[in-house]
Amino acid sequence: MTVSSEVADKVAGKYTVGAVMCPYRLVLEHVTSRWGVLVLIELLDRPYRFSELRRAVGTVRQVSEKMLAQTLQTLERDGLVHRDAKPVIPPRVDYSLTDLGREAAEQVRALALWTESRMGEVEKAREAYDEAKSRG
Secondary structure, three states, rough: OOHHHHHHHHHOOOOOOOOOOOOHHHHEEEEEEEHHHHHHHHHHOOOEEEEHHHHHHHHOOOOHHHHHHHHHHHHHHOOEEEEEEEOOOOOOEEEOOHHHHHHHHHHHHHHHHHHHHHHHHHHHHHHHHHHHHHHH
């Protein structure tokens, strides 16, 4: 598909996931990004304050405040995360999933659970691949 046909499809209201300009592709990137996946899965359990969420998603490798803030803003813009700023001192901001976000998070969690359950098979496949590659 050429860029001009992508534009024509967009004007006609048709999108394809593989198209360069496809909005589905952007949302898919947001949902499946390194931190997006972890944020969505964590928020399935309950709402979190920013610092709590940062600790929860950064258990293996620390997420920077900037990266978490960008991830949350992107997911909020996509309608997946709700930001609730309380007018108190000190400021309190809670993050939770919208209905749309909960639906996406459940899909992401299902993929994460599938990956966990199939990890043994993945490791065997990697070993077989590496062995075949080393033999030339």
